[in-house]
Amino acid sequence: MREFLHVDGCADAGLFLMQDHEADGRINIGLAQDISINDLAVTVAWIAVFEGTIEHDRSKPDDTPHKLVDVQKLSGMGSRTRIDLDTGIRSTYD
Numbered sequence: 001m002r003e004f005l006h007v008d009g010c011a012d013a014g015l016f017l018m019q020d021h022e023a024d025g026r027i028n029i030g031l032a033q034d035i036s037i038n039d040l041a042v043t044v045a046w047i048a049v050f051e052g053t054i055e056h057d058r059s060k061p062d063d064t065p066h067k068l069v070d071v072q073k074l075s076g077m078g079s080r081t082r083i084d085l086d087t088g089i090r091s092t093y094d
Helices: 007-018 037-047 072-076 085-093
Strands: none
Touching: 007 072, 037 085
């Protein structure tokens, strides 16, 4: 499972934080939603109208199973990411 963030969403959050918002410590920026690599590949294939097959090399070792950031501090400050994964993939593909 991985979390992906469109660069414009990251930039928006950075600008939000630079506009008179004070917070102690680190602030995570993310969507707080993760997706499996397989589901990501299927989504990209659907958006790109890919008609081939998606194959997995199961001989490769697994990586960290879960990477999801805690965005409660940023959300509590009123910031919301405006670009969901499908929209981000579509705009990148286009």
